[in-house]
Amino acid sequence: MVVSFASGKGGTGKTIVATSLALYVSEKGINLIFLDCDVEEPNSALFLKPLIRKTSKVGIPIPIVDFKKCTYCGKCADVCTYNAIAVVKDNVLVFPELCHGCGGCFLFCPEKAISEKIRDIGVIEEGNTNGIKFIQGRLNPGESMVVPLVREVKEKMVNDSETTTIIDVPPGTSCPVVESIKGSDFVVLITEPTPFGLNDLKLAVETVRKLEIDFGIIINRVGIGDEKVEEYCKLENIPVIAKIPYSRDVAVLYSYGIPMLIEGEKYREIFHRIWEEIISKVR
Amino acid sequence: MKQIAVISGKGGTGKTIITASFISLSKSAVAADCDVDAADLYLLLHPEIKEKHEFKGLPKAEIIQDKCTGCGICYDVCRFDAVQKPQNSKKYFSINPLSCEGCKVCYYACLQMAINMKEQICGEWYISETKYGPMVHAKLGIAEENSGKLVTVVRMNAEIVAKRYKLDYIIVDGPPGIGCPVIASLGGIDFALVVIEPTLSGIHDAERVIEVAKHFGVPPGCVINKYDINRENSAKIEKWCKENEIPVLGKIPFDNLVSESIVKGIPFVEYKNNATSGIIKGIWRKIMKI
Numbered sequence: 001m002v003v004s005f006a007s008g009k010g011g012t013g014k015t016i017v018a019t020s021l022a023l024y025v026s027e028k029g030i031n032l033i034f035l036d037c038d039v040e041e042p043n044s045a046l047f048l049k050p051l052i053r054k055t056s057k058v059g060i061p062i063p064i065v066d067f068k069k070c071t072y073c074g075k076c077a078d079v080c081t082y083n084a085i086a087v088v089k090d091n092v093l094v095f096p097e098l099c100h101g102c103g104g105c106f107l108f109c110p111e112k113a114i115s116e117k118i119r120d121i122g123v124i125e126e127g128n129t130n131g132i133k134f135i136q137g138r139l140n141p142g143e144s145m146v147v148p149l150v151r152e153v154k155e156k157m158v159n160d161s162e163t164t165t166i167i168d169v170p171p172g173t174s175c176p177v178v179e180s181i182k183g184s185d186f187v188v189l190i191t192e193p194t195p196f197g198l199n200d201l202k203l204a205v206e207t208v209r210k211l212e213i214d215f216g217i218i219i220n221r222v223g224i225g226d227e228k229v230e231e232y233c234k235l236e237n238i239p240v241i242a243k244i245p246y247s248r249d250v251a252v253l254y255s256y257g258i259p260m261l262i263e264g265e266k267y268r269e270i271f272h273r274i275w276e277e278i279i280s281k282v283r
Numbered sequence: 284m285k286q287i288a289v290i291s292g293k294g295g296t297g298k299t300i301i302t303a304s305f306i307s308l309s310k311s312a313v314a315a316d317c318d319v320d321a322a323d324l325y326l327l328l329h330p331e332i333k334e335k336h337e338f339k340g341l342p343k344a345e346i347i348q349d350k351c352t353g354c355g356i357c358y359d360v361c362r363f364d365a366v367q368k369p370q371n372s373k374k375y376f377s378i379n380p381l382s383c384e385g386c387k388v389c390y391y392a393c394l395q396m397a398i399n400m401k402e403q404i405c406g407e408w409y410i411s412e413t414k415y416g417p418m419v420h421a422k423l424g425i426a427e428e429n430s431g432k433l434v435t436v437v438r439m440n441a442e443i444v445a446k447r448y449k450l451d452y453i454i455v456d457g458p459p460g461i462g463c464p465v466i467a468s469l470g471g472i473d474f475a476l477v478v479i480e481p482t483l484s485g486i487h488d489a490e491r492v493i494e495v496a497k498h499f500g501v502p503p504g505c506v507i508n509k510y511d512i513n514r515e516n517s518a519k520i521e522k523w524c525k526e527n528e529i530p531v532l533g534k535i536p537f538d539n540l541v542s543e544s545i546v547k548g549i550p551f552v553e554y555k556n557n558a559t560s561g562i563i564k565g566i567w568r569k570i571m572k573i
Contacts, residue, residue, distance in 0.1 A: 008321040010294005010459040015484065040460035041292050041491060043484040081341060081387050102386030103362055141491050142498035144431060144463035171294040171459050172320035175428040178381055194545045196299065200321040206425040211381070224542040248512075248537075255482035255513035 001282050002157060002165040004184040006208070008200030010171035012190045013220040013244070014038075017274075018168045019047040020259040022132055024271040031163045032132045035156060037180035038170040039122060039137035039149045046257040050129035058137070058152045059118035060101035060145060065092045069113035076105035076114060097144065122149045126156075150179040157183065173207045181208065185282045187215040188241065188274075194225035198232060205238065214281055218274065221246040241277040242270055284445050286453045287570060288317075288468055290496070291478040292488030294459035297508040298478050300541060301563065302456040303327035303550035306415050308567045312452035314413065315441040316420040317434045317468040319406065324456045327550050330411030330418045338421065338436060340405035340429040341385030344378045350397035351375035357389035357398065381426060406433050410440060417444045431463030438467065461495045469496060474573050475503045476532070476566075481516035486523075493529065503529055504573070506566055510534040533566040535559060 005018035019034075026032050036044040045052075063076070063085060074087040084098035085105050096119050106114045122139040137153040139146060157165050169180040181187055187208045191201040201217070208215045216239040219229055223246040233240050250260055250267075260267045289302045302324060306314045316324040344365070346357070353374040358366040365382035366389060369375060375397075378389075390398045405428070408421035419441040421433050441453045455472065458464040469475060475496045479489040489505070496503045505524050510517040517534065524531050536559060544554035552560045 009323070010321075011296060012294075038460075040462045040465075041484075041488040043293070043487060046483045046487060079387065079391055081385055100384055100386060101362065102384065102388050103360070104386055104388045104391065107360060107388065108391060139461065141461055141494040142466075143461075144466050146460075146462040147428075172430075173425055174320050174423055174430045174464075175426075176462065177320075178426045182381070194542055195326045195548060196323045196545055199323055199326060203321055203425065210426050224539075226546050251509075251512055251537075254484075255480075255516055257483040 001186070002159050002167065002184045003278055004167040004169050004181045004187045005190060006169035006177060006181060006187055006204060007171060007190045008173055008204035009191070009196055012192045012197060014190050015043045015047065015168055016254055016260055017190055017218060017220065018166055019044050020261045020267070021271050021274060022048065022166050023130060023259055023261050024268065025164060025275060026131045033156065033158055033163060033165045034132050034134050035153055035165060036136035036168045037150050037153050038168055039139045039146060039153065040170060042136045042138055044168050045134070045136055047259050048129045048132065048134060050127035050134035052125045052127040054126040056124050057120050058122050058124055058149050059120045060099065060148050061103065061116035062096045062099045062101065062119045063094055063105045063114045064117050065094070066113045066115065069111045071111055073110065076109055079104040079108050100145070101148065121145050124152055146176045147179050150176050154179065154183070159183070173203045177207060178211065181211060181213065184213055186278055187213050188218055188278070189215055190218045190220055191229055192221045192224065193219055193227070193229045195228070197225070198229050201229060202232070205236070216241040216277065216281060219243045242274045244270060284451060284453065285473045286455065286471060288455040288457050288472045288475045289478060290457035290465060290468065290475055290492055291459060292461060292492035293480070293485050296478045296480045296485055299323045299327065299456055300545070300551055301476070301478060301506065302454055304552040304563045305454050305567050307550040307553050308564060309452050309454065311450045312416060312454045313441045313445045313450055314415070314418040315437050315453055315455045316418070317437055317455050317464065318458040319421045319423045319430050319433045319437065319464065320458060322420055322422060325420060326545070326548055328413040328415065328418055329548065330409070330413045330420065332409045332411045334410040336408050337404050338406035338408055338433050340403040340427065340432070342400035342402050343380050343383040343385050344387070344389050344398050345401050346376055346378055347397045347399055348375045350395045352395055354394070356392050356394065360388045360392045384428070405429055408433065408436055408440070410444060416450065417448065419444060431467040434464045434467035438470070461491050465492065465495060466499065469499050469501050472501045474570065475501045476570065477503050477505050478508050479505055479520055480508050481510055481513040481520060483516070486516065486520060505529055505531050507531065507534045509537040511536045532569045533562050535562050
């Protein structure tokens with residue numbers, strides 16, 4: 001089964017909850033794969049501290065023009081939706097950072113004057129920790145093509161009866177989030193009980209509903225704000241899987257990269273319940 | 284006119300709370316909420332919408348069922364796995380709009396002309412009035428792409444509004460991350476204020492977003508938020524900033540009243556006159572001198 005941890009708003013606790021649950025589940029001897037799909041800002045490794053054994057580059061294909069064959073007909077520029085290739089009098093200009101790698105210019109060039117090379121956008125790192133298979137993507141700073149890297153990380157997802165995949169999803173509601181969540185059996189939305197948390201939770205709920213995936217909510221830092229998130233969940237008939245009380249101690253542990261689980265039995269109990277809830281929903 | 288962006292890399296470090304306070308202090312600014320995925324600034328500034336515009340994204344492919352012969356060429360050429368094979372004994376292929384990137388390769392490749400490129404409304408943007416001055420903001424449609432382009436639309440219109448009313452500042456509430464909406468938020472910015480929390484994640488993410496700011500030639504400065512959650516990490520941030528010649532404009536303590544101010548929907552500097560709001564005011568004074 002595949003379980004994603006998402007939230008509209010950043011900083012609600014996706015990573016600490018996902019990594020703590022991963023550690024809890026791995027103790028039970030379950031085959032576990034952890035994917036950090038927040039390739040812009042991957043943080044799970046700070047908590048899980050995996051030993052990285054393999055790093056591979058990820059790139060997207062961009063065109064190279066063979067000027068011996070090119071007749072400057074302009075077909076490549078005509079078919080490019082992203083304005084990533086332009087033909088001027090006696091030159092063809094390629095703008096790699098605009099290219100999505102769709103292959104249109106390569107495919108439709110009547111002279112076969114275009115070949116492709118790979119432009120690096122980031123890396124995938126694979127390793128192990130506490131019996132968990134760990135995979136994360138890291139986007140190169142300055143790079144804007146996020147989705148192709150997320151797609152590569154998702155290739156490592158395993159969905160069979162013996163394996164559980166846990167996915168740490170980036171914040172927001174747009175394309176990198178959709179790419180990360182796609183194919184999940186269940187999504188856990190993590191929020192905080194403030195107007196910001198509620199506003200962004202509503203957007204996250206709409207996103208998951210649009211993808212037609214079953215979901216539940218964890219309210220983190222209960223006590224810092226108001227009751228409106230709970231009222232909303234009741235009104236919308238959305239299951240609240242867990243409520244994690246605010247604790248300055250957890251905030252301090254978090255700052256050192258220590259998962260909640262280590263804090264003691266109280267949290268072990270919470271993660272036990274979260275895990276039981278998730279399995280009961282997926283079955 | 285100066286353009287200031289508040290960014291952080293990691294989400295939830297306090298960007299919006301600080302931005303709203305700056306707007307309240309500046310008296311001559313356009314507020315630009317560039318977190319178009321999950322826009323929260325309106326919850327503190329309470330804008331009254333004056334103009335509402337549609338945001339059109341790239342047209343996406345759809346297959347005209349009557350014309351499709353099921354040859355599958357669209358499936359072969361699509362690199363985004365957006366074309367789905369015929370299901371339940373039907374002969375025609377279909378497009379998953381959530382995967383389609385609008386590249387039109389299938390449209391050009393289809394010999395039957397069975398593909399239509401359908402215009403997409405993927406969000407809205409607004410010019411509004413707040414009690415502090417004008418605000419430009421947006422709402423990206425659920426699960427849509429092109430958030431970078433929508434950010435650019437917000438930025439362009441914030442500039443037009445600032446010039447029209449001869450305002451001194453555009454203050455940008457930036458999105459989390461380092462990808463396209465962040466890059467779009469940084470173009471043409473005079474100063475990027477990076478809000479760092481003293482956690483390993485906060486530091487890791489801030490370092491990456493500072494690299495992005497530098498990559499695009501935007502000078503960064505830092506604020507450490509909730510610095511007293513981990514003084515050891517805060518000291519490390521200050522040391523790192525010094526080594527990298529990045530000014531630290533202030534250290535804001537953890538303050539329970541901040542959550543309260545969000546619940547009440549009031550920029551913090553207006554909500555409470557205490558040591559915390561004094562520090563935020565000090566940071567704004569320093570920014571004005573840059």
